[in-house]
Amino acid sequence: MPSTQRYGSGLINIPVASVLPHMMITGTYSGFFMDLSRTIEVDGSGNEAGFGAPIKDFFSDASFALGLFDRVEIGTTLQSFNEPGLGGNMWGVFGRAQLLRPQGQGLGLAFGGRYVTTPNFEDGIAYQPTRLGIPDKRFRKSYVGLEDVNTKLSLYGVATVHIQGFDEGALPEHDITVTGGYGSGMFKDGDELEFYRSIDSEGWFFGSAVHVGIGNSSILTVMSEYDGFDVNLGAQLDMAGIRIGAQYLAVNYSEPSGGHHSEYWKPKLAVLGSVAIGVRDKLVLHRPSLMERLAPDTVVLPAPPPDTVRIEVATLPPGGEGSLVNLCLSTGETVQVRLTPEGDTLIGPGRIPIRTLQPVLDFAGTYAGTAQWFVSSDPIFFEDRMYEKMVGEGPVDCEQIMRVGQHLGVGLFTPRNADRPFETFYVAVRPGVWQTYFYRQEKLMSN
Numbered sequence: 001m002p003s004t005q006r007y008g009s010g011l012i013n014i015p016v017a018s019v020l021p022h023m024m025i026t027g028t029y030s031g032f033f034m035d036l037s038r039t040i041e042v043d044g045s046g047n048e049a050g051f052g053a054p055i056k057d058f059f060s061d062a063s064f065a066l067g068l069f070d071r072v073e074i075g076t077t078l079q080s081f082n083e084p085g086l087g088g089n090m091w092g093v094f095g096r097a098q099l100l101r102p103q104g105q106g107l108g109l110a111f112g113g114r115y116v117t118t119p120n121f122e123d124g125i126a127y128q129p130t131r132l133g134i135p136d137k138r139f140r141k142s143y144v145g146l147e148d149v150n151t152k153l154s155l156y157g158v159a160t161v162h163i164q165g166f167d168e169g170a171l172p173e174h175d176i177t178v179t180g181g182y183g184s185g186m187f188k189d190g191d192e193l194e195f196y197r198s199i200d201s202e203g204w205f206f207g208s209a210v211h212v213g214i215g216n217s218s219i220l221t222v223m224s225e226y227d228g229f230d231v232n233l234g235a236q237l238d239m240a241g242i243r244i245g246a247q248y249l250a251v252n253y254s255e256p257s258g259g260h261h262s263e264y265w266k267p268k269l270a271v272l273g274s275v276a277i278g279v280r281d282k283l284v285l286h287r288p289s290l291m292e293r294l295a296p297d298t299v300v301l302p303a304p305p306p307d308t309v310r311i312e313v314a315t316l317p318p319g320g321e322g323s324l325v326n327l328c329l330s331t332g333e334t335v336q337v338r339l340t341p342e343g344d345t346l347i348g349p350g351r352i353p354i355r356t357l358q359p360v361l362d363f364a365g366t367y368a369g370t371a372q373w374f375v376s377s378d379p380i381f382f383e384d385r386m387y388e389k390m391v392g393e394g395p396v397d398c399e400q401i402m403r404v405g406q407h408l409g410v411g412l413f414t415p416r417n418a419d420r421p422f423e424t425f426y427v428a429v430r431p432g433v434w435q436t437y438f439y440r441q442e443k444l445m446s447n
Contacts, residue, residue: 001177002209002221002236003243003274005030006133007094007114008065008075011207012234012247013131013227016179017108017160019098020067021384023280026075031060032132032249032270038261046143046193051261061133071098077116079133085122087135092116104291105164114154114186128152130196131186131229132263138195146192154185156205164291165210173213175290179225180206187228195262198253201228211290216408219288229264236272241285245272278384280421287381292406328398330365330411330428363431368410380407380425380437387425387437396426396434 001018004010005028009020020026036055043049065075073096080090096112119127119135126141128151142148158181165174181204188203190196207225214220217240224233231252236245247270254267276286326334368374380387382405401413404422413426413434425437 002223002238002245003028003065003272003276004063005247005270005272006061006063006077006079008063008073008096011179011209011223011225012232012249013230014179014205014207014225015096015110015112015156015158015181016177017098017110017158017181018101019071019073019096019110020065020276021278021286022067022070024067024276024278024286024384026063026065026274026276028063028065028243028272028274029060030062030270030272031058032247032268033058034263034266034268036261036263036266040138040195040262042138042193042195044144046146046195048195055263059132059134065094071101072096073112077114077133079116079129080119080135082135084120087119087121087137090117090119090129090133090135092129102162105162108160108162109158110160111155111157113156116152116186118152128189129186130264131190131227134263136263139190139193143193149189149193151186151189154183154187156181156183156187162291173290175211176208177211178206178208180204183228191229196264197229198265199229201226203228213290217287219290234270238276238288240287241276243272243274243276245274246270247272280384284384284386286384325432327363327432328396328401328428328434329363329431330367332398332401332403332411332413333364334398335363335431365428365431366410367430368427368435369429369433371408371410373408374410374427374429374435380412380427382407382412382425383421385421385439387439390436390438393429393433393435395432401426 001009001016002011003026004013007015008026010016034055034057038054039052040048041050041052061077061079063075063077065073067073075094077092077094080087082088092115094112094114096110098108098110100107100109102108116129118129121127121137128139128141128149130136130139141150158179160177160179163176165176167173183203183205187205191200205226205228207223209221209223212220219238221236230250232247232249233251234245234247236243249268249270251267253265278284278286324336324338326336328334377389400416402416403411404414405412410427414422414424423439426434427437429435
């Protein structure tokens, strides 16, 4: 998932029902531009009472987030550092726990909270933090005739549907996420103040994103959201853990006009930079990935030759020739064949050499034997670890292994009793022949 402006992973401002992987850290710096010829002043009832000084500035924030156990995400947000009397320091903490995590496509559920300290202008008035992360003397806890405002603590529940994209024709590989939720605090309060809101949803928020794969280690995410007050659009490019993004905030408002000059009603251009680092075993940049794509097992029949029908009667080898062996295929299934001393593979009741039936008939599955990355002995990256090829190939027992992922379309298998993080992988080179990849911690740590 992309980085939000101030609160860890999510879309632009709203959270999602997923968390960072275990021991993954993100650091994010973001900000937006503000240019107003004059601002609005309010009275003790929150009503507009005149105009104040102009604003032309760049407001920035920073945040750090950590994933734990693939179920929890915690972090801190740094929003403002000012002199006493000018709002003081504004910082906070946030966290989210995942209740339901889909295996691939499906529904995810999570709940979480955000806490931000209040600004202090040393005038004895209680203030509240704003949704823009800036100290504002107009945004107070109490107003005459209005309900109290409390945006320090925001609690929420959120659901996200994960959908694998329609990778057909010229469309690149992509995933789709749709998110909706309800929150208190900053998602809801302040809705009675005209300068702070134009429309509001009483705490409901929603958004969607399309995540497009670019090469083997980059993802472009295009997203839109409604955070309870504003409609925001954005795009973020994750290049092997280095993220850059741009957003257009509050697009549901026109430029301040008709005498209304509010920072909260004005569309804003925002930028973001972030880095994602895995620290489970060593410091490595986190490579983003889409949902696992399983290569379908298909048999392609060649077109028959035109105007000719050729009938051949094969001379079958005598029964009993060849030794029975079990082959473990890349699908995780075992097939029984006969092997001759000459190396021929015999199949079927007639024990016909399979080479005489290719390419019409072949074993199911996708194999690494001719793939460039396998021939070049490139390492495999999986869950923030790098695995290297061992010397030699050999058979494995399909009953003793299980599939846990894939690398460029070829399945990755581990022993059934293996625990995460995995120490070894098995990759099918060709039917019955497997290559072992291993994680050599000493070598990686020495680098």
